[in-house]
Amino acid sequence: MRQSYFRLLQLITGVAVFFLIAVHITALRLDDFAGGLGVHIEEPTSWGSVMDRATSAGWASFYIILLAVAIYHALYGLRGVLMELPWPPVIARSLNYIMIGIGIVVFGYGSFIALNAYYS
């Protein structure tokens, strides 16, 4: 497959991470600012508030999407950096698979937690 598809995805996920993280930070840390925009969030880091979000289908999907997008963006970038190191050939050849493996494990674990909380 052409590298430009992955590269394009890297650009798109970069922009997506920027906006999704902005929503996440606004919801968790900038509740006063969100209040100014007319969105009232009660004690965003309290247990009740966290569980409210975790059990909402919208927020659970939001976090799973953020997780997927951030994992792709981070691992693709990391792969680019790692590819420039003088690895033994066997590691250099497997680097893509190692990155995909790490991505699947992290995404599996993260989405398992999100889904577990949603169904709790």
Added chain:
Amino acid sequence: MAEKEKSLTMGKLTFRVQRYEPTRDEKTYLQEFVIPFTKGMTVLDGLNYIKEKLDNTLAFRVSCRMGICGSCGMLINNFPCLACHITVEELGKDVIEIKSLPNYGIIKDLVPDLTPLFEKHKSIRPYIVRSDSEEMEEPTAEYTQSPQALEEYLQFSFCVKCGLCLAACPTSATDVLFLGPQSLAQAYRYCADSRDEGMRERTAIVDSGHGVWLCHLAGACSEACPKGVDPALAIQLLKRTVLAQTLRLQKKKEASPIAPPPVEEKPKLPVPEFTAKPS
């Protein structure tokens, strides 16, 4: 500066030259030669002096002696240069260290093995590709091109294949398979040529794991290039071309047509009477 020049003009130069004979040496080493300074001398003049007067076993590549053939690329005081293109005064030092170009193997002393450069260059199909393969193999006439269309790639066509850009490139230093600035710049040069129809094939080659996306614009290639080619710029333009093609935003290019047969020759003016006529 004046003091520097004074010390140069008064004195002798020390050339610390890398030596390596693959059948004898395990690794490279530096050998010192003291040579007289003459005004306006290039580093190549110094090497020629050593070869003629001090050690005729010293090996280096040279041909045109005027920055045209691209043969004499070397690492001079840690910067890739053409030895015939750089004067001792420009360097401003009386100790000059000369090594073979980095990012290449060494054949002997200062002679780099440029095979990877030429292989990579060949891989991007560095010639006009036409959909009409018969016309391409057996051309019947030249293709037309306007001066504006020529401007699109002219700068990139000044490349003399000296390989200095690849020697300077930090990405080539870490990934031997990286296509490198020279061949990527040439890929763009041909893609931007109005007579060419090989863009699709070429972008498929450069849009690979060791291709255009590995360049992170260090710019060392453009700094090293002795011909003002600016390979870093060509690579960025190539990235844009590749991405536009992936997004199907690339406008369909109408390749220049074959030039029409020449119009009937104008009758020549009669030779004036007073001119000696050809016998």
